[in-house]
Amino acid sequence: MKSLISWFVKNPVASNLMMFTMFAAGVFGFSNLDREFIPKVTINGMTVSSGWPGASPRDVEEQIVTRIEESIDGLDGIDYIESTAREGSYNVNVRTKLGVDYNKLLDEVQSRIDGIQNLPPNAYRPQVFRWDAREDTFYFALHGNVDRLTLQRAATDLRFEVTKLPGLQLTKQMTKIDEQVTIEISEDALRQYNLTFSEVSNAIGGSSVNLSAGTVETAAGKLQLRARSLADNAEDFRNIIVRQTPDGGAIRIRDIAQVIDGFDTAKFSAKFNGENAAIFQVASPDNTNVSLAGKSIRKFEEEINAKLPPDLTFSIWFDGSEMFDSRMELIGSNAISGMILVLIILMLFLRPAVAIWVTAGIAAAFMGAIAIAPYIGITLNMISLFAFLLVIGIVVDDAIVVGESTHFHVENGISGNRGAIAGANMVVKPVFFAVVTTILMFIPFLLMTGPIQAMLGQISLVVIAVLIFSLVEAFFILPSHLRHLKPLDTNNSGKLMRLQAKIANSLVVFAKNTFRPVIAALIKFRYITLSVFVGLFAMSIMLLQAGVAPTAFIPEVEGDMIEFNARFPEGTNFERREQVRKQVSAGVKELNRNSKKEFNVDTDIIARAGTVTENRGVQGFFSLSDPADRPEISSKDVADKLEQYVGEIPDAYRVKYGVDYGPGGQNGGGLYYAVASADPDALKAAILDLKAEIESFSSVSGAWDGLESSAREIRFTLKPGAETLGIKLTDVTRQVREAFYGKEVQRLPRNGEDVRVMVRYPEEARESIDSLQQLRIRSAKGVDVPLFSVANISFEEGITRIQRRDRKRVEYTGARIRGDQTEVQKISKDIKENFLPEWEMRHPKATRIEVGQDEIELNFIEEIKLSMIAILFMMYGLLAIAFKSYAQPLLIMIAIPFALVGMIFGNIVTGVPFGMMSLFGFFAASGVAVNDNLVLIDYVNRLRAKGVGAYQALLDACVARFRPILLTSVTTFVGIMPILFETSAQAEFLKPMVVALAFGVLFDFFLTLMLVPAMYGIGVDISRFFKGIIKREKQLPLGSTYNPEIALALDDMEIG
Secondary structure (H helix, E strand, O other), X not given: OHHHHHHHHHOHHHHHHHHHHHHHHHHHHHHOOOEOOOOOOOOOEEEEEEEOOOOOHHHHHHHHHHHHHHHHOOOOOEEEEEEEEEOOEEEEEEEEOOOOOHHHHHHHXXXXXXXXXXXXXXXXXXXXXXXXXXXXXEEEEEEEOOOHHHHHHHHHHHHHHHOOOOOOOOEEEOOOOOEEEEEEEOHHHHHHOOOOHHHHHHHHHHHOEEEEEEEEEEOOEEEEEEEEEOOOOHHHHHOOEEEEOOOOOEEEHHHHEEEEEEEOOOOOEEEEOOEEEEEEEEEOOOOOEHHHHHHHHHHHHHHHHHHOOOOOEEEEEEEHHHHHHHXXXXXXXXXXXXXXXXXXXXXXXXXXXXXXXXXXXXXXHHHHHHHHHHHOOOOEOHHHHHHXXXXXXXXXXXXXXHHHHHHHHHHOOOOHHHHHHHHHHHOHHHHHHHHHHHHHHHHHHHOOOOOOHHHHHHHHHHHHHHHHHHHHHHHHOHHHHXXXXXXXXXXXXXXXXXXXXXXXXXXXXXXXHHHHHHHHHHHHOHHHHHHHHHHHHHHHHHHHHOOXXXXXXXXXXXXXXXXXXXXXXXXXXXXXXXXXXXXXXHHHHHHHHOHHHHHOOOOOOEEEEEXXXXXXXXXXXXXXXXXXXXXXXXXXXXXXXXXHHHOOOOOOOEEEEEOOOOOOOOOOOEEEEEEEEOOHHHHHHHHHHHHHHHHOOOOEEEEEEHHHHOOEEEEEEEOOOHHHHOOOHHHHHHHHHHHHOOEEEEEEEEOOEEEEEEEEOOHHHHOOOOHHHHOEEEOOOOOEEEHHHHEEEEEEEOOOEEEEEOOEEEEEEEEEEOOOHHHHHHHHHHHHHHHHHHHHHHOOOOEEEOOHHHHHHHHHHHHHHHHHHHHHHHHHHHHHHHHOOOOHHHHHHOHHHHXXXXXXXXXXXXXXXXXXXXXXXXHHHHHHHHXXXXXXXXXXXXXXHOOOOHHHHHHHHHHHOHHHHHHHHHHHHHHHHHHHOOOOXXXXXXXXXXXXXXXXXXXHHHHHHHHHHXXXXXXXXXXXXXHHHHHOOOOOOOOOOOOOOOOOOOOXXXXX
């Protein structure tokens, strides 16, 4: 390495060209980076789904779902299987492990599914679809006071225009309803004209046709034969003849039925700012630039509104690019502030030239990492940009140690090329192995599985890339720039330089005169010193376990939208759901009217509001005001207040105010549990017991369970004697279904889509149980009898869906929690420790399954344990080989567990919760501490190699290395201080990492200069004890000899 360093120092053109190349390549790489708010989450899996018209959930489960599960169970690479059986349909979700050959597994699943031969004859063949998890980046609305059919067709045309814009290719219309031609015929009309549903259906199917009749060869050539009389609108269908009368007349559809050319359901409502709306959702494409997409859609909004009819308006509902740009500005400005503070600190305590080139080296390392970022999977997002901010505190250490070492040599008379080479060469070992060990600590996050790996991997990739380039810069570029350093002549310097020199020398003076006696005392009472540090470590762990230090495993990523969702039991009518939608809209308006009172802001806290009433629930999407207008107000704060203003929705079995933008699974800012059992009754009892416990906590808002989605059902059984009339139970079921659900008689091609033509009862008859009394069942023999005369009718508890996981029935329960993630963690811990053990005893047939955040946390802990054991063993091996010692690597690595102490006390002082993201700050702080320990121990070894005694070497190393160790800790803390004291809600996600790193390095400063010397002294005691036993000679105690003159170890120089 010395020859390489020497070559670059003597060839500064090469160093400068390398630095220029890093900057130029960084600019090019930056322009090619994809831009997204958070990294794309990889969720490997596939769904097997299809339908079985008319089948009950239980039949679907027993005759289809279980057979699919059996066929694919046992395939290598499957993590778990979740299934849902509904009336007439099902889906089986297959979650695969990361790292498996996904396409191969997909083919194997498809092959197994194709091999199933015993499916019910009326069931459709199952289809296999691969998952495609994408982030939503934009929401738009086309709105106005127009009817829904006109609005939807205008929205369809508009969507084609939007998809032509960059980054908006995956735009879909969320509120699109299938168009349908409905022919409503009453029972009275059927009886009046002596018709059946089948006769009407056959008449329509036989009259509205578009069929090929083959071809005919003629002298003029081949001619196509085609029968085409396809009804395409309501008037065409009204004119269809159902039956000719004996007198030559005709019974047409218009005589017996009402034709509606509209939608498959009228039970739907979507509003934006109080007007009918078509809502668009935009998913992030594979290659995305969210900023460019935002500019494109904002320009499109201006242009399209000038062309639209006056009763239609196009509005951007939620603009993810604005959120992205604001977060980038927040983190970017804090990163620049941090670098400026680092520069100021270095200029005060080192030479200005050293400070400038060290800071420039940080920028060069960053640009080098950015240059390769597009090619190693790094995108520009909130996580990766924060990783660059985080790594400022790590990467500066290499340059500081090399720069300070060169400065140290210059101060002691070795300058020019020789000083630059000697300064860099003296710290090659500690700096190189510090970088390698830090990289090793971040590698486990690249090997994680599950959706959270996308986030963890981005941080690790950034840290590793920057550290590699920092090593290149520190050894091959920085020494070349520091070769011009000369000893400072204070007599011929200006006042400013003399002041700077005085400040810089004050550290050296402090180390010699003040810190040296402190270290001597700590080494003298080394066993007490060790006991104090061990006590602090034990205390911090106990404080964490006792809950004094707040915890939240996965932090909430602050977003700019609140998503509301209320789900209702089966049978809840549209009018009630629409009433709740209006209740929510009224709550939004009332909250906006009280924005000043509640949040002390002058604008509406909810800028744009949209609500949707759909099949079984109500949804709301509320875009918040600009973060600059609400700097300390989080979306969680707004959601909690909105819940108060909306009020109770007692008949909804699940109400959710979602604000979490992160990968926390399905918790949605609350509790989420799953229970499995083969016994349905045991499952129900276990779920209700767990739900009751959840409801006992005062901060719980709206506990829910999947059982509440069940509805009552009407069951038919055939009366004795009915079969003598030629009526079977299948006839009854079919005719009831045709009347109430409808019979599909045709599909019309329209605007590239299929439009169903359905024959059924009028809407008011379909919604009334009394219609069953009038329904007449017709047999093949021509018998026409009332339904009640041939069938018994009973009301039973029904099942609307059956959920399974890994071939067992499963149900879910949970609740939303008022407050932050620490409250969720507190309740979860209470339930786990005080309730679940007894619950498991009371319900031996039920098993709790880790799902949502609990599943992620469990998998994360298991994986991090295994990988960290391997990494620590590798780290020990590398350091043992480098230092040719079995003990010194342990002394160096002691920094890793003790970094926890500073982090936990930092969580207590700041109130920032300890969680998964804290581990990145912890590992970064450990890297800084290992670096400092390496610098100290390497210097001690150099002194010992020159014949200096252990006590003298420890004291003099602490004094000589006080400045670089202090500067690495201070610059790390100062570099991230702006984000640490950032008060905006948008910065809260970053705080756990920042607190862990900031307080970790502060504690590690004392660890390196106090605990490490004490433990080194204890090691010397142990060594001399055994040496005395072996040699049978009394060994001198540590500190028996000491020369007050400080011994220096300069590279390839004698001790001075």
